[in-house]
Amino acid sequence: MEAFALGAALGLAAGVSPGPLLALVLREAVQKGARAGMLAALAPVVSDSWAVLLAWWLGGALSPAVLRTVQLAGGLYLLQLGLRGLRTAPLKAEAAPAAASLRAAVVMNLTNPHMYLFWFLVGAPLLHRLGAGAWGFLLGFYLTIVGSKAALAWLAARLHESPLQGPLVRIGDLALAGLGLYLLATAWG
Secondary structure, three states, X not given: OHHXXXXXXXXXXXXXXXXXXXXXXXXXXXXXXXXXXHHHHOHHHHHHHHHHHHXXXXXXXXXXXXXXXXXXXXXXXXHHHHHHHHHOOOOOOOOOOOHHHHHHHHHHHHOOHHHHHHXXXXXXXXXXXXXXXXXXXXXXXXXXXXXXXXXXXXXXXXXXXXXXXXXXXXXXXXXXXXXXHHHHHHHOO
């Protein structure tokens, strides 16, 4: 039960913390509706699994060059997502398939160096220490990270008929582009 609680606490913190995935989840929910945002919220389940296994297998070691490469790719992807959104008019909820939201979130999460940093520096060492309790940790973590992001997506989707929709989508696009620039800038530092 302790492992589950620890995983749930870390998952909740990650789920509500500002960052690229949350910005994308909220933008998708406001722009395309609750289903799209909730599908995007599932990205950690799809994208983290291989990183968890790799971190477990490598024992938490990841070279700075690999992290820098992932960070550069992530920065470019976020910048591209944000700029593409800024160049187009906000879509109505029916205009784009919700499945594209999950795909975009998975690609974004795979190119997010913070996911790798967490699993290699925090997650894998915890899983090794927890032993058999690792499954409880993973269950608690994924229930709360996905659940909190999905709940925020549902709340954000209530705004899709609001006059605030256009400005909120633009703020999401600016946030994604800004986070992309930040990742690019810090990769060189």
